[in-house]
Amino acid sequence: MDGPKGTKKRKLLDKSIPNVILQTPEFAQDSKMYQELLEMERKLDWTMMRKRVEVQDALGRTPTTTRTLRIFLSHTVSGQLWQNTSGEAPPQPNFETGEGMPAWQFKIEGRLLEVPNSRHREKVPQRKFSTMIKRMVVELDRDPQLYADNNIVEWPQAPGHNNPVLDGFTVRRTGDTPTKIRVVMHLEHFPEQYRVLPELGTVLGIKEGSRIEVIQTLWNYIKLQGLQDKVDRRQIRADDKLRPIFGSELVLFQRLPELVNRFLAPPEPVLLHYMLNPGSPPPDRPQAWDVEVKMEDAALKHKMAVTVSASKESSQTLLKLDEEIALLAQSLHNSHMKKTFLESFAKEPAQFIQTWLESQSRDLESILGSGPTEGQTLRQEELKRSEFFQLPWVEEAVAITEGVRLAAPKIQP
Known part of the structure; x- marks a missing residue:
């Protein structure tokens, strides 16, 4: 039954190769180089993603x-x-025009x-x-x-x-x-600039700046002087320089913008x-x-926007290359499984087929949802009633098998 039309084909993204191939001596050098490239690609992808997030965050704050x-x-x-320069008398002026x-x-x-x-x-x-x-x-x-x-x-x-x-x-x-x-x-x-009055500007060492810059400078001064209360971190203790500005010994942290505004002028x-x-x-x-x-900074903002939004063509090219590498890695994995299968079959054909049949039988039992004993009984019943034994060549095969068995020399005890 066909799936819905909107279903997309699953894309392979696993680019790793089997460990058995990595440990093979003839592929050791190439495998090491490939693993190093994968590790470098992971680090590069992580760095690019982190930088892209940082740029997106910076775009929220206008540079x-x-x-x-x-x-x-x-x-x-x-x-x-x-x-x-003509030497003639200048014309009379027209006061209306x-x-x-x-x-x-x-x-x-x-x-x-x-x-x-x-x-x-x-x-x-x-x-x-x-x-x-x-x-x-x-x-x-x-x-x-x-x-x-x-x-x-x-x-x-x-x-x-x-x-x-x-x-x-x-x-x-x-x-x-x-x-x-x-x-x-x-x-x-932009942002709007203010002149810092001497009462606060002398303490902070600034004469002009935006409101946010002045508040940040005041907060840096508070942290540098250790004026934040040790018990209640919301309170700021005034020193000798800030006491005339605060007007009290203790000031709540949320009142700092209000106090700063008093000392800002055009x-x-x-x-x-x-x-x-x-x-x-x-x-x-x-x-x-x-x-x-x-x-x-319109130029920097434009550059950051271009960096975040990668071109569609480059994204499609990278995705296509990743799919090709994943297909090659999957093909290498399939080739290794085929090679292992054929080598095992060539080494001991009879034992391999017997083991393979047992494995298939266990898989069938798992699919049917039966236990080992139930599966065995069910398997025997299916074989007894199977149309396989009704095929025309079965009688000939049984006759030949019995003939070979009877013709074989018997071992005397």
Whole structure:
């Protein structure tokens, strides 16, 4: 009876060879090499599985890295007196449209620098400059009597998914007087960074970090100083440095995050100063500043994801090779059994057949579920009623056998 259509063919995965073959002198060297390869493969599979699990666990915790953000400040001018090289009188400015009025444009751009010592560029797309800024304020130091309005430009990052994705910002204004520009930039870090107040920062030796980093540093200090209570491990005993911070002698372990939050403040913004002089040609090269930004390590996350999810083709190739090795090992095992069978038969044919028949009889008794005596009785009854003895050649065989027996010389007592 055929099995269900969904039943899959059983695959052989046992790649071991019989110990008798391993101990055979002519196969000793090859067998040893094969066993060493199997042992190496088991160790490699175990190591790869353990590393894959570690990578999967690391993927649950988003990897972070510190990258360098290079910020460029530059400006261009238009309609200035020094740009009129024709010698003619400049046209009258149109105050409604702004045409003919001296003006300037202040540009703020930024990009991430490549990771040093990296052989290949990252395949993941680079983040835009605006996605790395939480809030930015541009302050223009101009005469309030001439330019009373629009001296402060603020760019707050829009909430949700409405954030504009830009490579830079441009501030356009009219005027021909030198202007001092101050840029206040709050960066978008991941994880979010905080400034540690001096009361706690002096004790822990850190000035800035994420909330988890500060809590971990405080816990390391507690363990290093042995401040955890010996009896109740949930309680922390304050020393002379932590007593002003805790406000008591004993503090429960679960209150540490609450206490740390009291000494965390927003990080200091990035301050950039720029001098814009419309009365002279702008510099050929923009001014640049490098700042560090903590962000998600997308390249490492991509590499870990590729490592965990092996390609389908490579997995199928490895499975096919394992099946071929298992089939060869099974074929070797079958050949050894056949060789043993034929050698035993060639050595003593009669005794071998008798032993083999007894073995088959015992197997039949086991299949029928009978004991030794019952099986013997059942076997005799089956032989007596068997159609085997009704075959046409049985009479001839009995006659020949009896003839041989009678013709044999009798031994006198």
